[in-house]
Amino acid sequence: xxxxIALRHQFPTTAVDMxxxxxxxxxxxxxxxxxxxxxxxxxxxxxxxxxxxCRIAVDDQVLADTDAGIWLPPEKRHVGLxxxxxxxxxxxxxxxxxxxxxxxxxxxxxxxxxxIDLLGIGxxxxxxxxxxxxxxxxxxxxxxxxxxxxxxxxxxEPLASLDAARKAEIMPFLTRLKTSLKLPILYVTHSxxxxxxxxxxxxxxxxGRVAAHGPAPNVAARADLLLGQRDDAGGIVPCTVxxxxxxRLLTSLHGGGTSFLVPLMDAPLGAPxxxxxxxxxxxxxxxxxxxxxxxxxxxxRVRQTAPDPAGQTAMVELALPDGALLSRVTADAVxxxxxxxxxxxxxxxxxTSIEILRE
Amino acid sequence: xxxxxxxxxxxxxxxxxxPLRHTRPREANGPVRVxxxxxxxxxxxxxxxxxxxxxxxxxxxxxxxxxVAARAVGFGLPLAVLTAWVLTRTRFPGRPVLNAxxxxxxxxxxxxxxxxxxxLFGVRGPLGALLQHWFGxxxxxxxxxxxxxxxxxTFPIMVRSIRLSLEAVDPRLEQAARTLGAGRLDRLFSVTLxxxxxGILVGAIVAYATCLGEFGAVITFAANIPxxxxxxxxxxxxxxxxxxxxxxxxxxxxxxxxxxxxxxLLSEWFGKRLNRMLGR
Numbered sequence: 001x002x003x004x005i006a007l008r009h010q011f012p013t014t015a016v017d018m019x020x021x022x023x024x025x026x027x028x029x030x031x032x033x034x035x036x037x038x039x040x041x042x043x044x045x046x047x048x049x050x051x052x053x054c055r056i057a058v059d060d061q062v063l064a065d066t067d068a069g070i071w072l073p074p075e076k077r078h079v080g081l082x083x084x085x086x087x088x089x090x091x092x093x094x095x096x097x098x099x100x101x102x103x104x105x106x107x108x109x110x111x112x113x114x115x116i117d118l119l120g121i122g123x124x125x126x127x128x129x130x131x132x133x134x135x136x137x138x139x140x141x142x143x144x145x146x147x148x149x150x151x152x153x154x155x156x157e158p159l160a161s162l163d164a165a166r167k168a169e170i171m172p173f174l175t176r177l178k179t180s181l182k183l184p185i186l187y188v189t190h191s192x193x194x195x196x197x198x199x200x201x202x203x204x205x206x207x208g209r210v211a212a213h214g215p216a217p218n219v220a221a222r223a224d225l226l227l228g229q230r231d232d233a234g235g236i237v238p239c240t241v242x243x244x245x246x247x248r249l250l251t252s253l254h255g256g257g258t259s260f261l262v263p264l265m266d267a268p269l270g271a272p273x274x275x276x277x278x279x280x281x282x283x284x285x286x287x288x289x290x291x292x293x294x295x296x297x298x299x300x301r302v303r304q305t306a307p308d309p310a311g312q313t314a315m316v317e318l319a320l321p322d323g324a325l326l327s328r329v330t331a332d333a334v335x336x337x338x339x340x341x342x343x344x345x346x347x348x349x350x351x352t353s354i355e356i357l358r359e
Numbered sequence: 360x361x362x363x364x365x366x367x368x369x370x371x372x373x374x375x376x377x378p379l380r381h382t383r384p385r386e387a388n389g390p391v392r393v394x395x396x397x398x399x400x401x402x403x404x405x406x407x408x409x410x411x412x413x414x415x416x417x418x419x420x421x422x423x424x425x426x427v428a429a430r431a432v433g434f435g436l437p438l439a440v441l442t443a444w445v446l447t448r449t450r451f452p453g454r455p456v457l458n459a460x461x462x463x464x465x466x467x468x469x470x471x472x473x474x475x476x477x478x479l480f481g482v483r484g485p486l487g488a489l490l491q492h493w494f495g496x497x498x499x500x501x502x503x504x505x506x507x508x509x510x511x512x513t514f515p516i517m518v519r520s521i522r523l524s525l526e527a528v529d530p531r532l533e534q535a536a537r538t539l540g541a542g543r544l545d546r547l548f549s550v551t552l553x554x555x556x557x558g559i560l561v562g563a564i565v566a567y568a569t570c571l572g573e574f575g576a577v578i579t580f581a582a583n584i585p586x587x588x589x590x591x592x593x594x595x596x597x598x599x600x601x602x603x604x605x606x607x608x609x610x611x612x613x614x615x616x617x618x619x620x621x622x623x624l625l626s627e628w629f630g631k632r633l634n635r636m637l638g639r
Contacts, residue, residue: 046538074537087535090638091553100549101539130638148539 001059003028003152003184007044009051016040016051016208022201024059024184029195029216031227032205038188041205042156045186046081047074058152058184078105080145082155086137088129094140095125101148108149110181115143118180119173135166139173146181153185159194171197175358192232195220196276197357199236202227217256221324223306223317228326233315234278234355235325241271250295250351257321261295262351267358274357279315281353282327285346286337296349300325302339307331314339318347413610419586420594421614427502427577427590428570431509432517436563439517440552446518447525464576465515473579476508480580498580505581505588509573513566520565524558525551557633561626568622572615591615 006019016037022028030038043049045056047064050071056063063072063079080101088097098121102112116122119139129137138158145153159167171194178185178198187198195202199216204225211226212219221235222228239255244264251265253275260275267273288297300318307314314334318325325347329339337345413421442461446454464472480487480498490496498504528551536550552559574592581588583597595611598604 048534048538074534075540075542077538078540079538081535081538083531083535085531087529087531089532089536089550089554091556091636100536100541104540104545128638144539 001025001184002057003059003186004055004057005041005045007041007051007054007056009040009044009049009054014208018205018208018210020203020210020213022184022203022213025182026200027178027185027187027198028201028203029199030186030188030203030205031190031195032211033190033226036205037208038205039156040208042081042154042186042188045152045154046079047072047077048081061151063152078149078151080148080150080153082138082142082145082153082158084157084160086129086134086141088132088137088140088144090129092129093125094121094127094129094132097129097140098125098144098147101144105147105149110146110149112147115146118176119143133166134162135169138162138166138170142173142177146177150183153183155185155187157188157190159189159191167193172358174198192227192230192234195227196234196236196274196355217323221317221326223304223315223326228279228315228317229306229308231280232278233326233328234276234281235318235323237275237277237320237323237325239273239275241265241267241269241273243269253356256323256325258298260298260349260351260354262354262356265356276355276357277325277349277353278355279326279328281349282318282325283348284316284327284329284333284337284339285348288346289348292348294348294350296347296351296354298325298347298349300345300347302341302343302345304341305334305339307334318345413614414607416585417594417607417611420589420591420611423502423586423588424571424590424618427505427509427588428567430503430506431513431570432563432567434506435510435514435517435566436559439514439562439566440521440559442514443518443521443525444547444551447522461518462515464512469512469573469575470579472511473508473576476504476511476576476580480504480507500582500584500588502581502587505577505590508576508580509570512573512576513569516569517562517566520558520562521555524555524562527558528554554637557630557637560633561630564622564626564629568619568626571618571622591618 001024002021003024004021008017009015018037018041030041032038040049040051044051044054045063051066053066055065055067062070063077064070089100092100098112119142121136121139121143124132124136124140129140132140142158159170162170175197187194189195195216201214202216202219203213204211204219204227206226212222217236217238219225220227227233237256239253239260242252242254242259244251246264249264250261251263253260253262253273255275262275298320300320303317303319303324305314305316311331313328313330316327316329316334316339318327327347337343339345442457446458477499478484480490482488482491482497482499487498490498496503498507532554533546533550536546541549571590572592573590574596577588577590578593583589583593589597591611591614595608595615598608598611
């Protein structure tokens with residue numbers, strides 16, 4: 001099953017022309033600078049903006065196909081939308097807000113109680129929206145959208161208006177939501193952290209066009225793209241817990257066709273997780289070092305190098321047997337190690353530099 | 360000729376609105392006699408203006424005023440909401456004309472409004488004849504007619520207040536309701552109107568209070584018939600036209616003042632309360 005979106009729209013000063021197809025269910029993150037057309041996709045998918053031409057299909061349901069003259073209005077689409085500014089109805093209690101879409105949907109597979117549990121909003125039901133904190137408001141807004149029994153959930157920068165602490169408060173709910181609901185989710189953000197935590201698929205958007213799309217680990221580690229050139233860029237590798245070594249206090253994670261050693265984790269064997277390895281934490285070597293504290297010496301191959309505009313540093317994209325990593329090194333190092341596409345290298349990664357993201 | 364004479368038998372004939380005698384003997388037992396006794400003066404002034412023991416006819420005028428205002432607002436409000444909604448949420452060629460028509464009673468001399476109503480709703484008027492013919496309803500010189508005159512006069516007040524509050528409703532909330540499956544009418548009743556309710560309520564209360572004082576259009580269209588169309592301001596006016604009617608006029612004025620004050624305080628209080636409920 002897939003979520004397929006193709007649209008073309010001419011705004012007074014800019015044009016949007018993009019098409020992508022991603023697996024459903026799953027979280028697809030639309031990533032790109034502001035004004036690049038991410039919200040156009042969201043609004044067209046919700047039916048709030050009618051592009052000049054578009055075709056939007058979720059699984060087998062065609063929501064819009066301007067060529068065929070199909071255009072479902074937003075109220076008939078069953079597409080949930082979570083706004084950046086929550087938009088709870090101020091004249092209703094939290095519970096009435098939550099039931100607004102549920103009542104109009106005539107029921108469906110997502111029950112009220114399970115959403116309340118999932119989002120931890122049981123204690124808020126009698127409150128009024130203006131008495132809630134930003135994080136609570138956003139959780140209620142997510143619940144309201146879910147309870148309308150959508151076949152597609154759109155989230156337009158749902159965490160952008162929250163501070164770091166509130167974001168951290170909501171993130172676990174979002175990962176739970178992702179794993180417990182079998183829903184296609186289209187998620188707009190420009191936070192790499194949210195990409196790392198949530199994205200199954202990644203659609204990179206630049207100036208109204210799709211620059212790249214595909215599985216998140218592949219797209220995130222493309223050194224030639226915007227995302228891979230940021231200071232905070234890094235590789236994402238989906239893993240499973242392979243073994244625990246309680247003597248050395250280490251856990252071995254299997255992913256990307258290789259193994260990573262990290263500080264001992266409290267997770268059962270076989271449990272899925274993701275790791276994110278920031279590019280600036282990856283050291284490259286042509287010979288295995290001796291007498292070194294780090295645990296992870298991973299054999300890989302250079303796929304490509306992308307120098308930064310100033311020419312002082314370069315982003316090196318490294319191919320794992322089944323995945324990719326990024327390493328930021330100086331231009332001098334690229335020369336000394338003769339890093340060219342195809343060159344075999346060793347990636348040295350400290351166990352403590354690996355960020356573990358629970359699924 | 361009596362004040363507040365009933366309508367003439369010939370319906371086109373307008374009943375007398377004013378007594379013919381305008382000259383009144385002023386203050387037959389005036390205050391000159393009690394000059395010096397200031398306490399006595401105060402007591403007399405007190406008795407004169409603070410005496411709220413109204414005669415049955417005066418009570419009738421008060422009750423009638425409240426009834427006319429209630430009917431005017433009761434019928435006018437839904438129409439005002441609809442008009443305000445049309446003016447804020449739709450764009451059509453005749454919109455400026457509708458807008459001007461709605462606001463006309465605000466700038467037109469009330470007598471002219473009353474006269475226009477007579478022309479339209481008079482028994483031989485285009486609308487009046489239809490109403491008479493189809494439903495047997497006659498508006499001129501009746502309580503219903505007084506309510507109609509009040510409704511027309513206060514219509515712009517209601518529309519303005521409702522329009523302002525409709526414009527203040529965040530369209531993004533209506534958008535949210537839309538993505539949650541609410542159709543056009545559903546959104547109007549579940550989101551738009553509840554959010555505009557402070558303006559609607561305040562508009563209704565202010566319009567009600569204004570109805571209590573409506574004079575020109577009512578006396579022109581509905582005449583000054585005690586027990587039927589003689590509302591408080593008309594009764595006050597009538598009282599001032601007869602010798603010795605000052606005390607009565609003062610009493611009725613005081614009632615009028617109290618009602619207006621209560622109306623304004625109520626609108627303030629309700630408005631605040633509703634806004635608080637909406638978390639503003």
